[in-house]
Amino acid sequence: xxxxxxxxxxxxxxxxxxxxxxxxxxxxxxxxxxxxxxxxxxxxxxxxxxxxxxxxxxxxxxxxxxxxxxxxxxxxxxxxxxxxxxxxxxxxxxxxxxxxxxxxxxxxxxxxxxxxxxxxxxxxxxxxxxxxxxxxxxxxxxxxxxxxxxxxxxxxxxxxxxxxxxxxxxxxxxxxxxxxxxxxxxxxxxxxxxxxxxxxxxxxxxxxxxxxxxxxxxxxxxxxxxxxxxxxxxxxxxxxxxxxxxxxxxxxxxxxxxxxxxxxxxxxxxxxxxxxxxxxxxxxxxxxxxxxxxxxxxxxxxxxxxxxxxxxxxxxxxxxxxxxxxxxxxxxxxxxxxxxxxxxxxxxxxxxxxxxxxxxxxxxxxxxxxxxxxxxxxxxxxxxxxxxxxx
Numbered sequence: 001x002x003x004x005x006x007x008x009x010x011x012x013x014x015x016x017x018x019x020x021x022x023x024x025x026x027x028x029x030x031x032x033x034x035x036x037x038x039x040x041x042x043x044x045x046x047x048x049x050x051x052x053x054x055x056x057x058x059x060x061x062x063x064x065x066x067x068x069x070x071x072x073x074x075x076x077x078x079x080x081x082x083x084x085x086x087x088x089x090x091x092x093x094x095x096x097x098x099x100x101x102x103x104x105x106x107x108x109x110x111x112x113x114x115x116x117x118x119x120x121x122x123x124x125x126x127x128x129x130x131x132x133x134x135x136x137x138x139x140x141x142x143x144x145x146x147x148x149x150x151x152x153x154x155x156x157x158x159x160x161x162x163x164x165x166x167x168x169x170x171x172x173x174x175x176x177x178x179x180x181x182x183x184x185x186x187x188x189x190x191x192x193x194x195x196x197x198x199x200x201x202x203x204x205x206x207x208x209x210x211x212x213x214x215x216x217x218x219x220x221x222x223x224x225x226x227x228x229x230x231x232x233x234x235x236x237x238x239x240x241x242x243x244x245x246x247x248x249x250x251x252x253x254x255x256x257x258x259x260x261x262x263x264x265x266x267x268x269x270x271x272x273x274x275x276x277x278x279x280x281x282x283x284x285x286x287x288x289x290x291x292x293x294x295x296x297x298x299x300x301x302x303x304x305x306x307x308x309x310x311x312x313x314x315x316x317x318x319x320x321x322x323x324x325x326x327x328x329x330x331x332x333x334x335x336x337x338x339x340x341x342x343x344x345x346x347x348x349x350x351x352x353x354x355x356x357x358x359x360x361x362x363x364x365x366x367x368x369x370x371x372x373x374x375x376x377x378x379x380x381x382x383x384x385x386x387x388x389x390x391x
Contacts, residue, residue, distance in 0.1 A: 018084070018223055019306070019314055020299065020302045020303045020305070021077060021080065021081070021223070021299075021317070022313075022314045022317030022318050023302050023305070023310045023313045023314050023317055024073060024077065024295070024299050024302055024313075024317065025073065025074070025077055025316070025317035025320055026312070026313030026315065026316035026317030026318075027298070027302075027313050027317075028069050028070045028073040028074065029070075029313075029316045029317065029320060029323055029324070030313070030316065030362070030366060031066050031067050031069055031070055032067065032070045032324070033327055033362045033365055033366060034063060034066065034358060034362045035063075035064065035067035036327065036328065036331060037331065037358050037361045037365065038060075038063065038064070038067075038358050040331050040332075040334075040335045041335070041350070041351060041352045041357070041358065041361065042060075042351060042352060042355070043349060043351070044347075044349055044351045045060065047061075049279060049280050049281050050260050050277045050278060050279050050280075051064060051065075051277050053265075053270070053273055053274060053277060057355065058269055058273065059355040059356070061273050061277075063355055063358060065276060068278075068280060068287065068290070069291050069294060069295060070132075071132050071135070071204070071209070071280075071283070072212060072283065072287075072288060072291040072292050072295065073291070073295050074132065074136060074320070075135070075136055075212045075213050075216065076212050076213070076215065076292060076295065077216060078136055078139065078140060078213055078216060079139075079143060079212070079213035079214060079215065079216020079217035079218075079219075079220070080216040080217065080219060080220050080223065081216075082096045082099075082100055082140075082143060082147070082213075082216075082217050082220075083096075083216075083217045083219075083220020083221070083223075084220060084223060085099060086147070086220075087220065087221075087224065089225050095147070096143075096144070096147055097144045097145075097147060097148070100140045100141070100143050100144035100147070101141055103137075103140055103390055104136075104137040104138065104139075104140030104141035104144065105137065105141070106137070106390050107133050107134070107136055107137030107140065108133075108134060110133060110137075110321070110325070111130060111131065111133040111134040111137065112128060112130075112134075114325055115131070115133050115324075115325065115328065116128050116129060118325065118328035118329050118331075118332055119328070119332070121332050121336070124198070125198070126197070126198065126199065127198070127199045127200075127201060128198070128199070128200045128201070129201050129203050130192070130200065130201065130203060130204065131203045131204050132204050133324075134202075134203075134204060134206075135204035135205075135206050135209045136209070136213075138185075138206045138209075138210070139206060139209045139212070139213040140213065142210045143213050143217060146214065147217065151218070154214050154217060155215070155218035157211075157214055158210075158211045158212070158213075158214025158215040158217075158218055159211075159215065160211075161207060161208060161210060161211025161214070162211035162212060162215060162285065162288055163285055165187065165207055165208050165211065165282065165285070166256065166257055166258070166259070166284055166285050168187055168207075169259055171187070172188060173188075175190070175191065175194075184202050184205070185202055185206055186205055186206055186207040187205045187208075187282055188205060188282075189201075189202055189205060189281050189282075190202060203281065204281065204282075205281065205282040207282065208282045208283050209283070212283075212288065212292070215292075219239075222235060222236065229303055229304055232300075232303060233300045233301075233303045233304070234300075236296045236297070236299050236300035237296070237297065237300040239293075239296045240293045240294065240295070240296030240297035240300065241293075241297070242293075243289045243290075243292055243293025243296065244289070244290070244293040244297075247286055247290055247293060250285070250286060250289070251286050252275075256285070257284055257285035257286040257289065258279060258284045258285070258286040259279055260277065260278075260279065262274040262275040262277070278290065312370065315370065315373055315374050315377055316366075316373055318380070318381075319373050319376050319377045319380060319391055321390065321391040322373060322376045322380075322391045323369060323373045326369060326372065326373070327365060327369055330368070330369065331365070335350070338350050376391070
């Protein structure tokens with residue numbers, strides 16, 4: 001049935017969503033909660049980056065490894081979402097520049113003003129950590145500019161950044177040198193500013209994430225209304241398998257893509273853990289091949305799934321920034337409540353004893369937060385307030 005163009009209001013067109021994308025985003029939100037519970041209640045074991053296999057048990061290693069999916073999926077889907085914004089189902093193309101630029105600025109402010117406080121609860125903070133929301137914000141701002149390039153150029157730049165940035169590892173600057181601040185933002189973690197009362201640290205160098213968001217934008221046409229689900233799932237499957245095959249070759253022979261070579265362990269499990277132990281800050285090529293390759297396989301599998309579990313995940317995925325900020329403050333409140341009532345049991349910290357408890361706490365947290373997230377999602381779909389679209 002065709003609908004006259006003048007009868008279609010603009011706002012509902014902007015809110016058309018693809019279910020499988022929300023489901024995928026919801027899945028990584030669950031894994032994100034797992035990792036943040038670990039950082040609250042299992043922080044007595046500092047596993048490092050790459051993970052220190054001498055202190056991390058197999059269960060802790062694979063718990064952390066599962067959370068590696070989160071940042072690549074968030075950034076990739078931000079690029080994919082930008083393409084969908086620019087190419088709505090109405091068929092009337094629009095520029096995503098203003099939306100990307102303003103949302104990017106919003107995320108930068110959100111990271112500094114709201115998210116950073118959720119980790120420490122101190123106002124003013126002694127240290128500001130610029131993390132994943134910061135990286136997504138800068139990546140959106142970069143995409144808002146690069147989106148005006150020819151389509152092939154966007155894809156090429158994204159490909160070159162993702163596959164080439166590991167070659168930049170030997171480049172480094174010392175604090176005070178020309179280029180240190182810019183390189184700290186783009187590629188090397190470090191202190192952007194260190195004063196007497198405030199320190200600003202870059203936790204997520206941005207350059208590789210700009211490459212990921214560009215690739216997400218480049219693969220947007222897979223989700224065009226003219227592409228059948230069968231074709232999309234087939235291409236995502238092939239793309240995921242290609243990423244993992246390339247990873248097997250590069251990593252198997254320690255050719256390129258990771259600064260830490262793998263080594264044979266005492267057991268097969270130890271060897272597997274060594275092979276899968278990749279650098280996240282910044283994300284190495286091998287890290288991105290593993291996480292994005294796995295994500296493509298999951299997106300292919302989820303494309304036509306519709307059941308109770310996917311509908312729950314979809315609820316989380318439809319309000320990602322809302323659930324992100326909310327769960328961090330709930331975790332802060334719960335942790336401080338435990339400290340006040342039970343008291344510390346590991347120096348100044350309170351810790352749980354087993355990795356399975358991390359997953360159990362996450363399950364309770366997800367259950368509790370499902371209802372306010374569902375309510376906010378309904379409000380987001382029905383309101384015309386402009387600020388809501390940023391959540």
